[in-house]
Amino acid sequence: MEIAVIGSSEFTLGFRLAGIRNIHETNGKDDLIPVIQNVLNDREIGVLVIHNDDLASLPENFQNMLDELVTPTTIALGGAGESSNLRDKIKQAVGVDLWK
Amino acid sequence: MAIQDVKPTRSELIDLKKKIKLSEGGHKLLKMKRDGLILEFFEILEKAKSIRAELDVQFDVSMEKVNIAKSVEGIVTIKSTAFSFKDTPSLEVQSKNVMGVVVPKIESSSVRKHINDRGYGIIGTSSRIDEAVDAYEVLVEKIILAAEIETTIKKLLDEIEKTKRRVNALEFKVIPELTEARDFIILRLDEMERENIFRLKRIKG
Numbered sequence: 001m002e003i004a005v006i007g008s009s010e011f012t013l014g015f016r017l018a019g020i021r022n023i024h025e026t027n028g029k030d031d032l033i034p035v036i037q038n039v040l041n042d043r044e045i046g047v048l049v050i051h052n053d054d055l056a057s058l059p060e061n062f063q064n065m066l067d068e069l070v071t072p073t074t075i076a077l078g079g080a081g082e083s084s085n086l087r088d089k090i091k092q093a094v095g096v097d098l099w100k
Numbered sequence: 101m102a103i104q105d106v107k108p109t110r111s112e113l114i115d116l117k118k119k120i121k122l123s124e125g126g127h128k129l130l131k132m133k134r135d136g137l138i139l140e141f142f143e144i145l146e147k148a149k150s151i152r153a154e155l156d157v158q159f160d161v162s163m164e165k166v167n168i169a170k171s172v173e174g175i176v177t178i179k180s181t182a183f184s185f186k187d188t189p190s191l192e193v194q195s196k197n198v199m200g201v202v203v204p205k206i207e208s209s210s211v212r213k214h215i216n217d218r219g220y221g222i223i224g225t226s227s228r229i230d231e232a233v234d235a236y237e238v239l240v241e242k243i244i245l246a247a248e249i250e251t252t253i254k255k256l257l258d259e260i261e262k263t264k265r266r267v268n269a270l271e272f273k274v275i276p277e278l279t280e281a282r283d284f285i286i287l288r289l290d291e292m293e294r295e296n297i298f299r300l301k302r303i304k305g
Contacts, residue, residue: 001191003240013175014166016182017229018211018236019189019218046193046206047247067254070204071193073247077159086148086253093257093264094138098145 001046004039004072006032011051011078029057036062040072048072052079106281108288116282123278127270134263136199141256148253151246158242162235169228181229184220187213189240201259203252208244212237 004022005015012023022045024035032054039045048066055063055076066074087099106112169178192207215230 001193003189003191003243013170013178014162014232014236015240016179017166017185017233018240019182019185019187019213020240021188046191047244049243070195070202070251073193073204073206073251075243075247075250077155077243086152086250089254089257090145093261094141099149 001071002044003047003049004042004045005049006035006039007049007051007054015049026054029054032058033062036066040069043071045072048074050074050076052076103281103284106284108285108292110289113282113285113289116278116285120275120278120282123270123275127267127275130263130267130270133199134260134267137201137256137260137263140198141253141260144249144253144256148246148249151242151249155239155242155246158235158239162232162239165228165232165235169226169232172228173226177225178229178232181220181225181233185218187217189244191244198252198256199259201255203255204248206244206248208241211240211244 002022003015003020004024005012005020006024006026009025012025016023022039022042024039026032026035036048036050036058039048055066055074058066087097090099091097166178187209189211190209194205194207195202196205197203212234218233220229
């Protein structure tokens, strides 16, 4: 299986240097969903890397669907979105803010 | 179950007693599951926190390095260097079951390579590109690690929440309602028994 990276050319450029070939450049938020759906249909993708801002711009049900999937596993980078998302989840499930 | 819908019969009482026993058993099991999930969650929480912090720092460092390389060498040089890479990191994603929660288990081939094994010429490229490659190799390694841990923690949290809701529903809704219905039937049956005795005594008298 491979790693896929989705995002702007600025975000994806460095991943090319790590030898990742499955890179999908997007030109704004509009073509993000079709590109992600293409990646989800590819059974060879194990991890999907996406920028936090792009992930946050997706509809909530689409974000939840990405969260649910094991293959590919989605990981968001950049900004503080992912850790605050996890913090909220912990607060909701356990009742205490343990992400300090 | 509304109390007015309950039929005060012996068979209904037996059914209700069975239901209460089943609900209490389920409640106990779900509580144990919830506690087990919370223990699993606490085991990986620290790991998840540290890997996310490291990932954020490494992402910033990597972006900085690639931006320096881009401004000095130009985007075309970086892209052409990237095209000459021999290997691409490959993954093995399996799923494992933690108390009924399906979580990923990711293993990868070595992402970090020696400068001679990368595939691009050392003389034709500058040290800035090498630094950016180094930084991104470390980042990809951390991404693979974080992908496994963060997905596991998210799935555990979802399951903890679901189990908590089920435990609460059984404890504060289902079991009290069933108990109330059982008590009502017992009361009603006792009342009917007393009425019968009274009626028999009147007939005898």
